Structure formats: structure tokens, C-alpha cells
Amino acid sequence: MKNKINIGIVGFGVVGSHSAKVLTENKEYFLNKTGLEIEIKKICDTDWNKKRIWMPSEKQITTDFNEIINASDIDIVVELIGKENPAEQIIKNSLKNKKSVVTANKFLLSTKLFEILQLSNENKSYLGFEASVAGAIPIIKSIKEGFLSNNITRITAILNGTTNFILSSMTKNKIEFDQTLKNAQNLGYAESNPSLDISGMDTAQKLAILSTFAFHKNIIPDDFVTKGIEKIGQLDIEYAKQLGYKIKLLAFAVKENETIELSVQPALISENHPLSSIEDVYNGIYLEGDLFGKALFYGEGAGGYAAGSAIISDILDIGKKIAADIYLPEKFYMEENLKIKPSDEIISRYYLCFTAIDEPGVLAEISKILGNNGISISSVIQKEENPKQAVPIVILTHQTPEKNLKKAVNEIDKLSVIKKPTQIIKIE
Amino acid sequence: MKNKINIGIVGFGVVGSHSAKVLTENKEYFLNKTGLEIEIKKICDTDWNKKRIWMPSEKQITTDFNEIINASDIDIVVELIGKENPAEQIIKNSLKNKKSVVTANKFLLSTKLFEILQLSNENKSYLGFEASVAGAIPIIKSIKEGFLSNNITRITAILNGTTNFILSSMTKNKIEFDQTLKNAQNLGYAESNPSLDISGMDTAQKLAILSTFAFHKNIIPDDFVTKGIEKIGQLDIEYAKQLGYKIKLLAFAVKENETIELSVQPALISENHPLSSIEDVYNGIYLEGDLFGKALFYGEGAGGYAAGSAIISDILDIGKKIAADIYLPEKFYMEENLKIKPSDEIISRYYLCFTAIDEPGVLAEISKILGNNGISISSVIQKEENPKQAVPIVILTHQTPEKNLKKAVNEIDKLSVIKKPTQIIKIE
Numbered sequence: 050m051k052n053k054i055n056i057g058i059v060g061f062g063v064v065g066s067h068s069a070k071v072l073t074e075n076k077e078y079f080l081n082k083t084g085l086e087i088e089i090k091k092i093c094d095t096d097w098n099k100k101r102i103w104m105p106s107e108k109q110i111t112t113d114f115n116e117i118i119n120a121s122d123i124d125i126v127v128e129l130i131g132k133e134n135p136a137e138q139i140i141k142n143s144l145k146n147k148k149s150v151v152t153a154n155k156f157l158l159s160t161k162l163f164e165i166l167q168l169s170n171e172n173k174s175y176l177g178f179e180a181s182v183a184g185a186i187p188i189i190k191s192i193k194e195g196f197l198s199n200n201i202t203r204i205t206a207i208l209n210g211t212t213n214f215i216l217s218s219m220t221k222n223k224i225e226f227d228q229t230l231k232n233a234q235n236l237g238y239a240e241s242n243p244s245l246d247i248s249g250m251d252t253a254q255k256l257a258i259l260s261t262f263a264f265h266k267n268i269i270p271d272d273f274v275t276k277g278i279e280k281i282g283q284l285d286i287e288y289a290k291q292l293g294y295k296i297k298l299l300a301f302a303v304k305e306n307e308t309i310e311l312s313v314q315p316a317l318i319s320e321n322h323p324l325s326s327i328e329d330v331y332n333g334i335y336l337e338g339d340l341f342g343k344a345l346f347y348g349e350g351a352g353g354y355a356a357g358s359a360i361i362s363d364i365l366d367i368g369k370k371i372a373a374d375i376y377l378p379e380k381f382y383m384e385e386n387l388k389i390k391p392s393d394e395i396i397s398r399y400y401l402c403f404t405a406i407d408e409p410g411v412l413a414e415i416s417k418i419l420g421n422n423g424i425s426i427s428s429v430i431q432k433e434e435n436p437k438q439a440v441p442i443v444i445l446t447h448q449t450p451e452k453n454l455k456k457a458v459n460e461i462d463k464l465s466v467i468k469k470p471t472q473i474i475k476i477e
Numbered sequence: 478m479k480n481k482i483n484i485g486i487v488g489f490g491v492v493g494s495h496s497a498k499v500l501t502e503n504k505e506y507f508l509n510k511t512g513l514e515i516e517i518k519k520i521c522d523t524d525w526n527k528k529r530i531w532m533p534s535e536k537q538i539t540t541d542f543n544e545i546i547n548a549s550d551i552d553i554v555v556e557l558i559g560k561e562n563p564a565e566q567i568i569k570n571s572l573k574n575k576k577s578v579v580t581a582n583k584f585l586l587s588t589k590l591f592e593i594l595q596l597s598n599e600n601k602s603y604l605g606f607e608a609s610v611a612g613a614i615p616i617i618k619s620i621k622e623g624f625l626s627n628n629i630t631r632i633t634a635i636l637n638g639t640t641n642f643i644l645s646s647m648t649k650n651k652i653e654f655d656q657t658l659k660n661a662q663n664l665g666y667a668e669s670n671p672s673l674d675i676s677g678m679d680t681a682q683k684l685a686i687l688s689t690f691a692f693h694k695n696i697i698p699d700d701f702v703t704k705g706i707e708k709i710g711q712l713d714i715e716y717a718k719q720l721g722y723k724i725k726l727l728a729f730a731v732k733e734n735e736t737i738e739l740s741v742q743p744a745l746i747s748e749n750h751p752l753s754s755i756e757d758v759y760n761g762i763y764l765e766g767d768l769f770g771k772a773l774f775y776g777e778g779a780g781g782y783a784a785g786s787a788i789i790s791d792i793l794d795i796g797k798k799i800a801a802d803i804y805l806p807e808k809f810y811m812e813e814n815l816k817i818k819p820s821d822e823i824i825s826r827y828y829l830c831f832t833a834i835d836e837p838g839v840l841a842e843i844s845k846i847l848g849n850n851g852i853s854i855s856s857v858i859q860k861e862e863n864p865k866q867a868v869p870i871v872i873l874t875h876q877t878p879e880k881n882l883k884k885a886v887n888e889i890d891k892l893s894v895i896k897k898p899t900q901i902i903k904i905e
Contacts, residue, residue: 071626071768078628082693082810179623185769187615187623195607195615198499198789200506265510323775326754340499340786341613344776347751348769358768361626375803382510 053086054368057117059139060130061094061101064153064180067353068127068360070103079361085368091117102353118143124371125364128152137161144168144176149371151363153180153356156245159254163267166379173376177363182255183208183332184355186348187362192262192336199338201263204302205477208255210330210351211246212278212298214238216315217328220286220295226279238330248277249298249313256300256313259334264302264309265384273311274392281315285402285472288430288443289317294400295325299477310390316475317400393452398427398476403442403461404469411466412442422457424449439468445476481514482796485545487567488558489522489529492581492608495781496555496788498531507789513796519545530781546571552799553792556580565589572596572604577799579791581608581784587682591695594807601804605791610683611636611760612783614776615790620690620764627766629691632730633905636683638758638779639674640706640726642666644743645756648714648723654707666758676705677726677741684728684741687762692730692737693812701739702820709743713830713900716858716871717745722828723753727905738818744903745828821880826855826904831870831889832897839894840870850885852877867896873904 056072058065072079072087080086092105093114111117118126118139126143128150130136136154143150145168152158158165158181169176179189183206192201207213211233219229230247233239245251253270260268278298289296294317302311318325323345327333332350337343349355370377405411412431419426430443446454458471484500486493500507500515508514520533521542539545546554546567554571556578558564564582571578573596580586586593586609597604607617611634620629635641639661647657658675661667673679681698688696706726717724722745730739746753751773755761760778765771777783798805833839840859847854858871874882886899 075626075628079626082808083625084808185624186772187619190618190623191615194794195618195790196613196786197511197793198503198507198786200503323754326751338786340782340789342777342780342783344614344774346772346774348772352770354768355770358624358626358766361768362623365625366622369805369808373803373805375801375805377797377801377803380510380512380797 051372051374052084053088054125054364054371055088055090055123056125056127056364057091057093057120057123058089058127058129059093059114059117060128061092062129063353064356064360065092065127065129066101066103068357069105071354071357071361073103079365083365083369085365085372087364087368090120090123093117114139118146118148123148125149125151125367127360127364128154132156140165141168144172144174147172147174149175149177149367151177151360151367153178153360155181155251155254155258159257160269162258162261163381166381170379175367175370177367178258179363180356180359182258183334184348184350184352185358186332186334186346186350187359188259188334188346189262191346192259196336196338196341199340201336201338202304203337204256204259204263204300204334205324206256206259206300206334207297207324207327207332208300208334208350209246209252209298210332211239211243212249212252213327213332214330216278216281216296216298219281219283220290223283225283226281247279249275252298252300253313256302256311260302260309260311264304264387265382266309266387267383268311268389272389274314275312276314278315280472284441285400285474288402288441289400291430292317292428292445293320294318294476295320296474297324299324301477304387307386308388308390310395312392312395314475316477318477322477393450395451396448397451398448399446399454400474400476401444401446401458402472403444403467404439404471405442406466406468407438407440408466414464414466415442415444415461418460419444419446419457422453424453424457479800479802480512481516482553482792482799483516483518483551484553484555484792485519485521485548485551486517486555486557487521487542487545488556489520490557491781492784492788493520493555493557494529494531496785497533499782499785499789501531507793511793511797513793513800515792515796518548518551521545542567546574546576551576553577553579553795555788555792556582560584568593569596572600572602575600575602577603577605577795579605579788579795581606581788583609583679583682583686587685588697590686590689591809594809598807603795603798605795606686607791608784608787610686611762611774612776612778612780613786614760614762614774614778615787616687616762616774617690619774620687624764624766624769627768629764629766630732631765632684632687632691632728632762633752634684634687634728634762635725635752635755635760636728636762636778637674637680637726638760639667639671640680641755641760642758644706644709644724644726647709647711648718651711653711654709675707677703680726680728681741684730684739688730688737688739692732692815693810694737694815695811696739696817700817702742703740704742706743708900712869713828713902716830716869717828719858720745720856720873721748722746722904723748724902725752727752729905732815735814736816736818738823740820740823742903744905746905750905821878823879824876825879826876827874827882828902828904829872829874829886830900831872831895832867832899833870834894834896835866835868836894842892842894843870843872843889846888847872847874847885850881852881852885
């Protein structure tokens, strides 16, 4: 039995350098634990002047990824460039070259997971991608293996550390979004271009990957609505709090009979919900299944060591199989009849914050339009303010289809007493 | 490639009958999902008159487990009798007969895990035991595989649904232990002989199994102190609440350098700790590791379907490997130098509840003895009560070795003003 596994790393940023540091410094620990000697043969990056937490030897360095994906002595290619190009080419060509691949690339996998998994199957190579969702939390493995016996029916999850940090911080410090984002950037919790995180797209990519396995359907971010957190204000956070809720950026997926509804959006979540206490950069995944009932996983969703935890576990897991020279093919079961529900038909409760001139009859007018659209009200907050000024009126609705809600709010926003587009936030 | 996996079930109680029901009713779902046709060939039990949630056909029934463990056409033996005899013989002989085994038997595995795993390795058979700890939560898989890259340094866990239900219920309903236990028995949450649960022994067995994998040392319940919840009273719960704590039966394991300390005992846990919100029959495991940082898993720890979730996932997982005719040997890495810390040397904070005659100088006397033993006080609650009656005095200590604490309390309990043995509860 072979016990030496050679790896090549492509992309040497925070995650790559932390992973390489641990692989090198804990080499003997991993050898003892698994019987495998993991050797980093080559590391590819375009910029070798930048200082990292750990630096490879001259011999290990390259700027040409072909030296890794075509090397005859490399067993596992660790792709950590992210995004689409050249990551897609690196992953696909590595698999075609009969190398296994470990990646954290949610961007690529969220649209091409199925295609890439098929390629890995055809070439009897392994694809490890635990790090692509929720950092160190072994949620892919848990869904694919630990809960293999289950029909999973619901996912509610906090999957992005940056936005959870911003919303937590806005709630704790009572500072508005723009300033909180700046603080997060200064602390290194948000990137200089934070749009993938803030817009909810990063969360949507992770939800697509999780859902593909949980529901046995090839789901991509374009299949569902994704909203970001940029319009959440202190006012919303304050009202939510008064009503017993927190605001979190949540990924939702619910399977009922032969339909599945998915979305990513900021939502009011009850302070009693297990996800509501997950603060700062932590991630949490709340699942329901026919046998296990309810389960929650939570842990660090980002950072060099947390992502490194998943990447190195994947390397060791795949390395053990390579060393034993065994291949366990992946079976793709697709629920052919499963349909994705159009977002208009999704039924939910909503928080609405109207900005209206404070004059007699305004609430009556709003309630009438809601009523005409079949939307019933569960609670209202309208506080005494200066008359003749625009003031917030907060309404929580009962369950209503999104279609009706949009139509009603559209009508209401045309009223002359309404001074700003109405804030609409889902209630979980 | 073979796609039919035959199983035999030994022990047909709640877990066995729920598992068999799901395996039969969801047979096609599992076939689609994994490519495996799982067939229950035989089910052994001594009592076939008892009515279960699902009943096998006449052909499947036997009262002689040898018909299962010696059958040439059975691939996996599912042992669900529990305890030591004849479970040990069934598991060992099945493995010797080159059959894989799936079991929920924490009782047996907590002392013989290592021996049985070696036997499975020698015979190139698989042993699945996810259901032995924390029901449906895939914690064994997460420690062995998902966190394989980590040096795990801490486990704090609620591993027994019965005691967690009792303590939750005592806290919510302000009813004393004896009555709450009776209620739990009526609701089916406690067995008629609840001593394994109440005494902490069930939790200790699960901690031993988890720790063996987390810390790479063959740990058995006799290696550490285990205390039950029978002496926890409303008074303790009330005082804990006033101080911002809940009382939970906790399994602890902490690794520091080359020593590990373990214990199972009721403990005060801060209301901010992620485990404190885990109520009723739920289980939760909080872990720390060098790479993943902190992680929490929580879910249903008991019940027919929850345990069935883990058992069937194990059957499918092992079935896939049998079908592909591959064997991945288990590597046993043992941390040879790891020592278990004697309980006397374990340092902790403590809650002490003295029952003392309310007369001048009592608190001074108690504090003096604590001070003489090097124990410093972090807070005291002594409420105004009827003088000359025995009243509770509650003291929270700073960190102190258990040895010093025992010595001090021993001295204090000999004072004539002390009317009852002092209640000592660890603070997490």
C-alpha cells in the first residue's frame, strides 16, 4: 500500500497559505493519524512577492499551473483560486488527468457541480468540496452520508460570515449599514469589494450546492430569488427587536410533496429560533428530515484555518482512498419530478414598514388595500409622532403569497401619503 | 457490481422496529438514492407476541440469532439488543464470519470499542456505530472524518435525552426531581428502571466512545468520575437562575498538552453558552479544535426514528462499500503519551450550597475554612430568613483543585451550625 500522497496547490491566498502551513507543520501528526505522508510538491500563484503567513521553499514555487495539473507525480490538486477562470479549466483538466481535486470554489460549483462530479466519476477521481459551504462545518458530508437515510425537507441557514457580522454588529452597536460595512472592512471581515457577500450571492451559491445534495436536483442560483442586506436599516432592526425578532440573511429551502421553494433574503427570525443566537462571523445550518427530525450545525464559516480544516480533512479522506487504491463511485440520484416553485407563489409572513404622512385615515387606507388583496394583518406598530411628518408604520402580515403582497404594496406605494418605497422583509 | 445487500436484525424493540419499518417502506427510495436494494432477511427477538409499530412477515421471524450470524447470505448484522450479553457474542461472531455490523450498543462499545474495531479490521468487515452516541447527530463521522485534520481539544456535551428532559422540566415547571422523573416515565421519556440515565452512566458511556476517537486513546467510563442528577433540587435550579446559569448534565473532556481530563456531572452553565438553550430530549455537542475553532451540533438524541436515521445511514454507507467490493482499513492512531488527569487535580469553579443555622459568624467561619484551603470566593448569596433556622448560603468559588474543595467542604460539614451535607456543583 502506498502511503505517500503528493499534492499541488493552485492559488495561494489566505486559505491556501494557512492550509499549506498546517500541512507542513502537522505533517507528522497527519502521518501518525492516517498513515499518510502528505507532501506539497508545488504551489502555484501569480504573485510571489506578497508576504503570507507561511512561505514555501523556492523548489515548491511556480507561476504556471500546468506544472501541477500535468505533473505525473501529483495525486491531488487543491484549487483555491476561486471564481470561474482559470479555476474551471484547472479542475476539469486535473480530473481528466486522473487526479483528484479538493476545492473551496462555491462560485464555480454552484453552477457546474453536477457536470464536474460526473467528470470525476468518469475518471475515477475524487472531488472534495466540503470547504465550499460553511467553512469547517462538515455539512456536505453530513447531508450526503450522515443523513443519507433521510428525506430532507427543510434547510434554513446562515451561510455568510460577512453579512452575519454586519447584521450582528448593526444590532449590537446601533450603527447604520454603510458605517458598519466600513468597520467590517477595517477588521478584515469584509472584502474591499464586498458585493458578492452583501448582495446575498455568496449565500445563494452555497444554498445551491447544499440543495443539490439535500434535494437531489441540480439547483443553481438563477433558480431562485436572492436579496441582499444593503437596504436593512436601524429602524427595521429596532422594530424587529420590539416584536421579538432579529434580522439575519437567511438561505431557505423547503420541500413539500413534489415542489421545492428556495430563496436567499434578509428575514425576521424569532429570538427563540436556534439560528437567532448565531452571531458575528459564525455560520449555522438548521435542517429538518423525515427521520432525524430537527438538527442544527454551527461553527466558523470562514477564515484560513476554518477553511483549511475542511480542505485538509478532504485531502486526508481522499488520500486514504488513493493510498488503498480503491474507488467508490458516486451515485447521482435525481428527483426527476421535483419542481421549483415560482417565487410569486411562495407563501410567507411579512414585515412591512411604510413611510407615511401622519394624517387621519392613512392606516385605514393601507389596511383596506392589504385586505382587498387577501392579506390579513397580525400586528401593527404606529407610534405617536409629529403630525404632518412622514412616520414609519410597521405591519406584520399573516401568511400571504408573494404575488398578492407585491401587488398590494405596489398600490399602497402610489398613495400620495406614502413618502418612500415600502420596506418588505420576510418573516421566518 | 452487486446491488443487493441482505441484512439481519437482532433485537426488535423500539429502534429495531422503527428501522425495519423505514427500511421496508422506503426501500425504493433507498434503491434510487444509493443503487442498493436493502433486504431484511431475518429479524431475531425472543418475544414475538409484543405488538410493534411494524411487524415482519412470518418468514422473516426467528428466535435464534445464530440463524442470522451464521447465515451465508447475510451481509450486515444489525445488533440492537444492547447491553453486554449476548450482544458481545453476536457482534464478535458476526465479524469473525466476515459480516459487517451496525450497532447502537453504547454499553458494550464504551468498554470494548477498540477490541471490536480491531476484530472488524482483521476480518475486513465494517463496524457502524453512529447510533451509539447522540442518536441521529452524525458526530462520530464528524469527529473521525469531517474534523480529521484537527487536534480536538475540548468536548462539552449533553448526551442523554432523559436527564436533559428532567432538568429542563424541573426548571420550567418548578417541580422537584422525584415527581418530574415520574412525569417523564409517564410520557415515555424515562424508562421504568431509569438508573443508567439518572446516574450519568449512559452519558459516561457515550463520552467514552466520543473521546476514544477525539483524543486517540482507549478511554472507558471507569477512567473518570461520573455523577448523576438525583441530588439536584429546585433550590439549586433557582439559585443558578438568579446567578445567570442553568443546570445541565454535562459530559466534559479537555485536552491540554499531554493530559486529558474527563468527567460527567451536573453543572452550572452560563445562559450565554450555546448548550444552555438545548432543552427537553435534545442532545448537543460543543467541540473545540485547533483548526475549526468552535462548533456545535444539536439534534434528537433518542427515539425510534432518530436512532433509525443513524442506523440506516450506516447500513447504506457500509452497503455501498460492500457492493463495490472495497475495503478501507481503519487506522488506529493512539496518543501513547496522553495521560488521564486524576479527578482530584481537576481545577474548576464550583457552586456550593451550605445549609447553615442563621447565626452571627457562620459566613465568616465558612469563608475562613475556604480561605485556609486556598479557595477564593467569587460571589455569595445569603438571604434574610427566620433566624435560628437552617438557611441556604450559596457561594460561587473561583478556580480551585477538586482536592482542596473536598477537603474544605469536609471540614465545613463538621461544623455544628451546618445541618446538611453541602451541595457541590461544578461551574462550566
